[in-house]
Amino acid sequence: MVIRLLRVVVPVVVLAASVLIGWRVLAPAEVLEPATGAYPVAVTLPPGTTGKTTMAPLIVDGRIRVYAGARLVKADGPVQAETMYTPLWSYRRWPQRLAGVVAVAATVVTRWSDGEVVALDGRTGEPVWRAAGPAAGSFTGRTGSAAVWAPPGLHTAGTSVLIAGGRQLTARAAADGTPRWAVTLPPGCGDGFVTAGGRYVCAAGAWDVLTGHPVRGWPNGPFSAVGCDVARSGCAGLRDGSGQGWLTGGRRPERAPRLDAPDATAAGDLVLSPAGGAVTAFRAGREVWRWAGAARVLGARAGRVVLLAADLRAVVLDAATGAQRAAFPLYVPDERVEPWQPDAWQLTDGFLAVQRLGPDAGGFYTTDPVVVAAL
Template sequence: MGFPNGRRRVVLAVAVLLVTAAIAATVYRVLAPAEVSTVARAGYPAAAQPAVGVIGRLPAAPLIVDGRLRVYAAHRQVYADRPVDGRYRTSPYWSYRRWPAELVGVVASGTTVVSRWSDGRLVALDARTGEVAWRADGPVPERKPETRRTRAAIVWDPPGLYLTRAADGREVLVATGAGNARGVELASGRELWRTGVATGCRSDVGSTPTGQLVSVDGCAGAAVVEFRDAATGAVASRWRPPGAGDELVVTPVGCRAGRSGCSALRTAGPGDAAGRGWLVGSGPPVAAPALDGLDTQLVGEQAVGIVEGVLVGRSVRTGAELWRRPDLGPGRVIAVQPGRVHLLTDARDLVTLDPATGAERSRFTLTVGQDGTGYTPGAAYAADGYVAVERLREPVDPDADDQAFFLTSEPLVLAAT
């Protein structure tokens, strides 16, 4: 005995509505904006004291945080592992994931890790626990960094994300994006200022140690270097190098990390291959001829670079030669950090020197296991005594997929110097 036709239609309609509601709920759960925070379940690790030499291989670029953790970027996730001197990447110590936004930048200072997302959201995490410290709205990024599977550009050189210290001692995070720039107090996430900025005719350079955001502004004609107060958002000064033309390329030099805390600039115009070096501070930039040349780095008060095939250290303020090392052979400086200059020789020896004296701190072959030395160094990073280097397959083909571009599936080699 069945239902009458009228009741049958009602039952069928109700069933269809229930199925539709169930499907809608499932789709919402899957596709709705969400975040998943997995905090640390173990104690904060102690600072490591690894032996000098190669530590191991990694598949992704690490950001060394507080000398205790390695922080990595994934497509929609930022996460950390430990110990900092572990031979391989391990299970996450903590993890933070967002959907559907994509991770586009990570910076860190002390025990604060700030992630930036494709929708402009800024999320700060406490590195000791992985807990969310604060959330803030930032400008939508003007562009996403070009990344391969190591995600090195996101953690080592994130575009539009800069740290600096204001005159009153507060650390400030500046985020720039499509037509907008904002300053945020790092400790609390409190917005300090926001301002509109031109697009298409303006580009960021980096931040200085003295609380300024540096940009190149070509919107009103000849390009000028603009210094903006990171604590207030006000333009403090505008400057043009003597003899500069309408076009100007400005590169940060002597940065604490990425493009943050940069103590110098190098300016160049069309046809100027070497560039001119300038120290930046509270006043106008000061000429520093010792920084002229694309291969010259700044470490503290020393300019270090290759001169006629020889690594030379000079005083950045006087230009006086302090030391030279003709015994090292061909190579190039791949990274610097306070108290250390890292030279990778053509034989793939990593040589670490004291920038003040040129004295050798360590030397070893930068290879792991049976990987060999037949690679070309890619992006490199140095912090807290560690060095990480991408290894690219020879000959380097920039158009190749990741498998053919990198030397191995774990292309990064991590070393303690």
Template sequence: MDSGRQPGVSYRMIGLVAAVLVVLGGVAGYRALAPGAIADRAETAYPRSAPSAQPGVYGTLLAAPIVVDGRLRVYASKQQVYADDPVNIKSTMSPFWSYRRWPAQVLGVVAVGTTVVTQWSDGELVALNATTGAVAWQAKLTLPGGLVYTGRRTGASTVYDPSRLYSAGRTVVAAGATQVRGYDAGTGRQLWQRPASACSNDFTGPDVFVSVTTCGQPAVHAYAAATGAPLSWPQAALTPVGCALGHSGCQGVRDSQGAWAIGTGGALTPAPVLARPGVWVTGDVAVVPHGDGQVAGVGLTDNRQLWTAEGRVIAVEPGVVHLAVPVPGFRFLEVTTLDATSGESLSGYLLKPQASQPFDLGQVYAVDRFLFIERVNPGATPDQPDSAYYFPTPNVIVAGS
């Protein structure tokens, strides 16, 4: 008789298990797709030290990161911000932590110390503790409608040039539809609030936030980044020069009449060299391209030529200049790193990942002597779809100098 009842028990158990799986599947689907956020915090220890860069190509990555605290690579995709480590590993790793939201999209990412601040299309500002991936603070700012993720396949523009999110010292500045607000990056405390222009060119200097109205009556509004106190700046069609990343940390401004270096407290000092086309800035040195394939290092305020070198500037960082130099008879470039003050060559190597075909350079990010370089199909232009624009995946080179 037991053998007669056992199949019935098995069928009931199977039915129960199936029902449980359906319920669990529904919960899982809701967790992944329903409006809200999912924070997958770090399950391993935060890296104890930051690796030192060594000259050469390490490998290739699937996306373009910013480096946080010298220890993590932080990336953005349409609805996720995530990190991996170590900085110098040759390929994309499983996330150290990740943060996802739905249906909002990522608009921008900035990092200050070990705080990663993200801006989303629904107006949410979400700050993450880079050491754990936990949410550190949140704020809300009304944004214009229709803003979407613009990072394309690699996320580069979202982390390298966010359009409404800036940093200046310990302050994060977020621009909304009608207001601009400054926040303490570590605590999320709102430091100040100012009206936002309907159309403006916004940027930060070392400790200043500047908004230049680009429609209607021209106007320049400059504020101390830490307090929001107004500063007296020229009323002209100013554009930023020598920005550290995107439109943050800019070291100068220029207009049709002249150019100025931005000093402590937002003070402006004449710097005529910044009026030259394509100029880069690192510290007290302006790096000026010439039409003959040469570049020159020039004193920022005294206009004194310090050195010349062959190549095209692809990135600068404190104290160094990174050049791409053609190699006669070869289709790959050499990356040369110079001391910004003396022009002395510090390192050089062929920019050729293993088994790679020739490519053009897209966006380039340099930090702590590491380089992250987008690979673009030769001759491709940004208006083409990703499949035609980007070199076949992986799309980003990680290298050292």
């Protein structure tokens, strides 16, 4: 009798245990590992490379590096660390996939495949607010560069984060998630960008980022943004549907014929043209300075223009005069020195992070493809 009972009970117990384990593994869950150490101190360093990372970092608040994984977001620091360190904090949602990340000051805003938006305190990793939204795409790539440097449907504008999904565009205060406005976009708008002058622009028009009101008098799209910060925000210029260039640092676009050239970009009120073996800066159509040498313009921040020279040096110029402030190779010490190609990057007031591809652009340059430098 006892043996028969055991034959019945044991399989039931095993099945129940399996169900419990399966539930614990597969059930929807959020796992937070908050920071236990001190928040890194912001530092000013001499120009030069500081380290390299396996994943693409979003540099936040000049103090930490935030990384995107398929189902988690995590941070380490300080920014100038030579390699990736044990996370200061991490946040995971199961079974959802991470769609993108943006940051405003020390607030890190994450968006997930189920449309949930969760804002984290970058100093601790603790959630500070959350909001529901339309379903989003999901994580792609190995390093997470698209999620942190060009997140679909996520943009920043001053103290606001803009969330786009379907035809809905919503602005929320980054600090506490307070809704500021919401609009329904016209058909065919697509995911747009935010200009330095405070406009959200898509193929069908422009909207004021403070009020959500439509703005008239814009050229016809579709548009190609130039001179943007990460998350396609703070864009200094655009080219319209006919290929004409416009500066977008003001409330209304300003025609800039020098920006018509496909390789030209914008930085503040400057048009930067890397052509003819030099980088030339134009203001109001007139040349104001010229740097001799072939280079790609990586952007402008804090009164400086940053170039990637043909010999893979970072060159830092004074934006007003073109005077060279610094130049250094974008390799860390003891790293193999071979040709590579820039794939994506982030430029902040004090740092530059560049994701590097191999010479044939068929794969990453080494297992730690992102080089970080102080400017």
